[in-house]
Amino acid sequence: MLLRLISPLMNVVDLPMRALQRRLGISRLAWVFLLPNLLLFGTFAFLPILLNFAYAFTGTDNILLLDRTFVGAENFAQLLDCDSYLDPNTCARDLFWRAVHNTAWFIVMQVGFMVGFSLLTALVLNREIKARGFFRAVFFFPVLLSPVVVALVWKWVLQRNGILNAGLEAVGMDSVVWLLDRHWAFFWSVFLSVWAHMGFYTLILLAGLQAIPRDVYEAAVMDAAGPWRTFRRITLPLLMPTMLVVMVLALIKGVQTFDEIYAFTGGGPGSATTFIIQYIYETGFGGAPRLFGPAAAASLLLALLLVALTVIQLWITRRSSNG
Amino acid sequence: MANVTAFLTRTRGRGRLHWTDWASYAYLALGVFLMFGPVIWLVVSSFKTQAELDRFPPRFLPYAPETVQLDGHAEPLPLFRVTDGPLAGETVAQVRRIGLTSQVVRPEAPGEVVKINRADRVPVERVKPALENYRTLFERFDFMRYFWNSTFITLTATAITLLVNSMAAFALAKYEFRGRGAVVALVIGVLMVPQSVVLVPLFMVTREFGMLDSPWGVIIPGAATPTGVFLLRQYMLTIPDEILDAARMDKASEWKIFWRIVLPLSAPAIAVLAILSIMWRWNDFLWPLIALSRSENYTLQLALNSFQGEMRTEWSSLLAMTVLTLLPVALVFAFLQKYIATGIASTGGK
Known part of the structure; x- marks a missing residue:
């Protein structure tokens, strides 16, 4: 149906493309095919990367570059102005450092639990179990849910009169206002994040497990190696490259955590679950004055971190795919 | 057993x-x-x-309370089972409640009002879905508008992404030309810097194009995805060049070769990218949050989020709206589970 609709359109495009082909020759026609994509990349990805520097080194809340004043490294100096980097309260932009601290703790815990539970789940799913497809789907489906839906699902479970509190009271414990306590809010943020994304990493690890040749295990059985020894000596070393990819991927995504936590806690209580992207969002777009300079400077610092992580990831992927 | x-x-x-x-x-x-x-x-x-x-x-x-419609009463009356007193064991309809007593009638004798103790009655209930939660959504809130906004953005963006990315992938997979390495490097470079760290300049560029606060401001900036180009290019590399050469012998134009031969042969990879793009767009949150400011332009995700901020306690509509937002994803998942899983595993997410 759809094809029949597009087909005449594509035939119309054929005429100018044929003319271009006669004009340019086949090899230069490649650029014509690339053009739309490159225009979009250039305008909405590459240009912004360059412009980000311009914003990071200029001040005032004006979005038009020409109306902004050059301030040198002022934005960075303010962001990095701290008596002690370990204590956000001593920093000029304390919220930024609080966000940095939160993000650091968040990724340490989130990546740890994520890799741990994904590995456990992948190991279980790799066994000869019944209805494997169903169980795989069970762990995977939250990956597809939108961040706002994930946040609301858990908000509803955790709300004051929610089912979790009902369960606690049923066994004689006191109910807790989960999202108004900073430690619990942080815990549930990590939990929600692992819950929502675990299936994705499980899938990658499962593929890694299935790539381990069967005969290695058969040899282990011959040598009468126990399950624990087989895991330590065979599964884990052979799975290590995949584990590394999973870890770095989880790191890259963890650093950029925003959507579901913003919808879940709004960054609160206080700033207990405010992460770096939320700091950038609120500094630049949250309300007047729109501090584009500091937002861009913080983005730049984050971008540097991400580039470093991606380079590591590409390096690992290349090394492991080359054997 | x-x-x-x-x-x-x-x-x-x-x-x-x-x-x-x-x-x-x-x-x-x-x-x-x-x-x-x-x-x-x-x-x-x-x-x-x-x-x-x-x-x-x-x-x-x-559960919902069971009601009964009786002559002489405009509204349906809630039914109760009496646990104690002269009417014990009978089912009655409550006419009015005054302090600790309640005035009830027996459905068989609607004219005869009896007073009973409020403590001596329990409501008769049965399992009944409250569909009015969903009805309110369509009547009081502009649910269809948000749904349409999301659908329009998702479908248009996916169509553009597929066309533009497959053209670029074709050029990178099937032509030898100077500067190809540079283009591939550029694509990798873009892959490293996600949208979320160039928000300020992206906002400015989108504003200069006059696309702020319009669906196009959400569709266009993310239309060319490096992931998409890579995914399609890797697949197109497996298509033998001999097929293309044979078509050239038959005087097919390059565009025809792309459209009639390479695209149909790349259908599996295109399907994977289509599913991924639909998912990304339907669930997209941060950029629409910045690019769209008037609520009539909101996507479903933005509407749901602002909705939960506005009505902290009115969960009934909020839950219904969450379910409707979740529903398309659940349906897609039910039918395409296998493809989604392989697609995501092969691209490493985004």
């Missing part, structure tokens, strides 16, 4: 279940509970009346 037990405890030939098998199934059962439980709880709750939602501790199924 014995058959079922035998079936469930059957293992790979060696008779009894090893303790690790028990542990595995226990873990999986816990997984099903933790993964499905909260979503099912949300869906069931969305069919409850606000009164039932406020109830603590909650009950699993949506």
Whole structure:
């Protein structure tokens, strides 16, 4: 149906493309095919990367570059102005450092639990179990849910009169206002994040497990190696490259955590679950004055971190795919 | 029964279940509970009346009070079962409630009002989904507008992404030309810097194009995805050049070769990218949050988020809206689960 609709359109495009082909020759026609994509990349990805520097080194809340004043490294100096980097309260932009601290703790815990539970789940799913497809789907489906839906699902479970509190009271414990306590809010943020994304990493690890040749295990059985020894000596070393990819991927995504936590806690209580992207969002777009300079400077610092992580990831992927 | 037990405890030939098998199934059962439980709880709750939602501790199924329509009363009257007193054991309809007593009538004799103690009656209830939660959504809130905004953005963006990325992938896979390495490097470079770290300049560029606060401001900036180019290029590399050369012998134009030969042959990779793009767009949040400011332009995700901010306590509509937002994804998942899983695993997410 759809094809029949597009087909005449594509035939119309054929005429100018044929003319271009006669004009340019086949090899230069490649650029014509690339053009739309490159225009979009250039305008909405590459240009912004360059412009980000311009914003990071200029001040005032004006979005038009020409109306902004050059301030040198002022934005960075303010962001990095701290008596002690370990204590956000001593920093000029304390919220930024609080966000940095939160993000650091968040990724340490989130990546740890994520890799741990994904590995456990992948190991279980790799066994000869019944209805494997169903169980795989069970762990995977939250990956597809939108961040706002994930946040609301858990908000509803955790709300004051929610089912979790009902369960606690049923066994004689006191109910807790989960999202108004900073430690619990942080815990549930990590939990929600692992819950929502675990299936994705499980899938990658499962593929890694299935790539381990069967005969290695058969040899282990011959040598009468126990399950624990087989895991330590065979599964884990052979799975290590995949584990590394999973870890770095989880790191890259963890650093950029925003959507579901913003919808879940709004960054609160206080700033207990405010992460770096939320700091950038609120500094630049949250309300007047729109501090584009500091937002861009913080983005730049984050971008540097991400580039470093991606380079590591590409390096690992290349090394492991080359054997 | 014995058959079922035998079936469930059957293992790979060696008779009894090893303790690790028990542990595995226990873990999986816990997984099903933790993964499905909260979503099912949300869906069931969305069919409850606000009164039932406020109830603590909650009950699993949506109950609603049973009512009866009697002559002489405009409104349907709630039914109660009397537990004590002269009418004990009978089912009555409550006409009015005054302090600790309630005035009731028997449905068989609607004219004869009896006073009973409020403590001596329990409401008659039955399981009944409160569909009005969903009805309100369409009547009081502009649900269809948000749904349409999301659908329009998702479909248009996916169409543009597929066309533009497949053209670029074709050029990078099937032509030798100077500067190809540079283009590939550029694409990798863009891959490293996600949208979320160039928000300020992206905002400015989008504003200069006059696309702020319009669906196009959401569609266009993300239309060319490096992931998409890579995915398609890798697949197109596997198409033998001989097929293309044969077509050239038959005087096919390059565009025809792209459109008639390479695209149809790349259908599996295109399908994967289409599914991924639909998912990304439908669930997209941060950029639309910045690019769209008037609520009439909101996508479903933005509407849902602002909705939860506005009505902190009115969960009944909020839950219904969450379910409707979740529904398309659930349907797509049910039908395309396998493709989605392989697609995501092969691209490393985004």
